[in-house]
Amino acid sequence: xxxxxxxxxxxxxxxxxxxxxxxxxxxxxxxxxxxxxxxxxxxxxxxxxxxxxxxxxxxxxxxxxxxxxxxxxxxxxxxxxxxxxxxxxxxxxxxxxxxxxxxxxxxxxxxxxxxxxxxxxxxxxxxxxxxxxxxxxxxxxxxxxxxxxxxxxxxxxxxxxxxxxxxxxxxxxxxxxxxxxxxxxxxxxxxxxxxxxxxxxxxxxxxxxxxxxxxxxxxxxxxxxxxxxxxxxxxxxxxxxxxxxxxxxxxxxxxxxxxxxxxxxxxxxxxxxx
Amino acid sequence: xxxxxxxxxxxxxxxxxxxxxxxxxxxxxxxxxxxxxxxxxxxxxxxxxxxxxxxxxxxxxxxxxxxxxxxxxxxxxxxxxxxxxxxxxxxxxxxxxxxxxxxxxxxxxxxxxxxxxxxxxxxxxxxxxxxxxxxxxxxxxxxxxxxxxxxxxxxxxxxxxxxxxxxxxxxxxxxxxxxxxxxxxxxxxxxxxxxxxxxxxxxxxxxxxxxxxxxxxxxxxxxxxxxxxxxxxxxxxxxxxxxxxxxxxxxxxxxxxxxxxxxxxxxxxxxxxx
Numbered sequence: 001x002x003x004x005x006x007x008x009x010x011x012x013x014x015x016x017x018x019x020x021x022x023x024x025x026x027x028x029x030x031x032x033x034x035x036x037x038x039x040x041x042x043x044x045x046x047x048x049x050x051x052x053x054x055x056x057x058x059x060x061x062x063x064x065x066x067x068x069x070x071x072x073x074x075x076x077x078x079x080x081x082x083x084x085x086x087x088x089x090x091x092x093x094x095x096x097x098x099x100x101x102x103x104x105x106x107x108x109x110x111x112x113x114x115x116x117x118x119x120x121x122x123x124x125x126x127x128x129x130x131x132x133x134x135x136x137x138x139x140x141x142x143x144x145x146x147x148x149x150x151x152x153x154x155x156x157x158x159x160x161x162x163x164x165x166x167x168x169x170x171x172x173x174x175x176x177x178x179x180x181x182x183x184x185x186x187x188x189x190x191x192x193x194x195x196x197x198x199x200x201x202x203x204x205x206x207x208x209x210x211x212x213x214x215x216x217x218x219x220x221x222x223x224x225x226x227x228x229x230x231x232x233x234x235x236x237x238x239x240x241x242x243x244x245x246x247x248x249x250x251x252x253x254x255x256x257x258x259x260x261x262x263x264x265x266x267x268x269x270x271x272x273x274x
Numbered sequence: 275x276x277x278x279x280x281x282x283x284x285x286x287x288x289x290x291x292x293x294x295x296x297x298x299x300x301x302x303x304x305x306x307x308x309x310x311x312x313x314x315x316x317x318x319x320x321x322x323x324x325x326x327x328x329x330x331x332x333x334x335x336x337x338x339x340x341x342x343x344x345x346x347x348x349x350x351x352x353x354x355x356x357x358x359x360x361x362x363x364x365x366x367x368x369x370x371x372x373x374x375x376x377x378x379x380x381x382x383x384x385x386x387x388x389x390x391x392x393x394x395x396x397x398x399x400x401x402x403x404x405x406x407x408x409x410x411x412x413x414x415x416x417x418x419x420x421x422x423x424x425x426x427x428x429x430x431x432x433x434x435x436x437x438x439x440x441x442x443x444x445x446x447x448x449x450x451x452x453x454x455x456x457x458x459x460x461x462x463x464x465x466x467x468x469x470x471x472x473x474x475x476x477x478x479x480x481x482x483x484x485x486x487x488x489x490x491x492x493x494x495x496x497x498x499x500x501x502x503x504x505x506x507x508x509x510x511x512x513x514x515x516x517x518x519x520x521x522x523x524x525x526x527x528x529x530x531x532x533x534x535x536x537x538x539x540x541x542x543x544x545x546x547x548x
Contacts, residue, residue, distance in 0.1 A: 125424020150399020
């Protein structure tokens, strides 16, 4: 099934735009998990089992796994086996290199691990992105405007009358022949999010920045969704993963995820009469 | 020793600006290496042993190791153990993410693997780069103008009167309090290389694009070096690694590396009266 159809079906069936970001930090895991062979994996396994009916996607932030060396890569691989087919799996890897090298990143993340999607840094241009656009079943979320303070340094520079991030969207839309491009669009500035949705009315937007980073759920829904109130993937990581540091971490994560999913759906009803 | 001093000392002692790029492709290894437990590592071990007195640096392109999964990460780790202290080790990883995530990439590449340097994608701005700038002994080579066709898509957009890549350099130079920033500057367009050296007269430039990608050694030396004929790190990968596909691959690599080092030094003598 092509990526867009899969995403639409999942968002419908699960009635959720929530994505849980598995920024699983070994230093923050509940102590009792340390007895497990791979605590990072065990944590993810339980989080996924407790929340999989509440989300449309799980996003695996590769930085947190690479930081653990080979064991982290195993944890990433095993975590993927726990993500059900009723959720999109996103590699938050922010890769992008000359074609020859991007091919290798595509091979591991898309061909071997079989992630449904991956985040890509556009700075190196078309040929650096192309290897991630081969299959219409897999989506490349290209960084447009990120949720961090440094987004202003380059992404918001003016290129003629447009911001660089708008040029990135405009240009990347020309590469979207297989309809498998999406954009990363931070929730931290509602005006920008609105502008991004105007530039790309129908593509999926992966929206980080809600929660610990200060973006509002309301703005993420109001400006991040397409006209039907879909195609926004609203990522929340820390406030769900670390809702409790005790043995009840998975139940607590479920409670927090339910709250955010419901808040998202409250605003969807309000803005899109769903 | 701070990075700049280490680089200067090594370029002096080895009388070389050559960097060998270990873009070690499992699919291109000599067949007789297949009997080894980790052929990718064994190939690198022999290349390094055969060429270490001819170079100032070895650059490990992480894409080629990640593509092999856990075994590739082991190969990268073991390869680093073979790089002598008389050469700079560069992780060509092109990372960059929100601070929280960049911290993790810095942890594995700089703290655990202890690379002397890493390549960084600047698109996400200052806080995404900061975690790689902690130690004056380790250098972040920030992508300015890359050597691929896609460099024109965004890096050469006009921001006011400047190209985006020039703005990147200008801005990043403000973050250079520890004198541990360098730039990636493709050799494929001599005019641009000259402009980059004007913007950053004394910092190290990592220069890919010579050889298989079509850049000339002459231009890389003439425009990439500082006023003393130093501080350019001229990367060559494929033409050295795959000079021969047979049992003589390491000797052949040595022969090719010698040729390129000598060509570099020929132009250094010519342009810098060394």
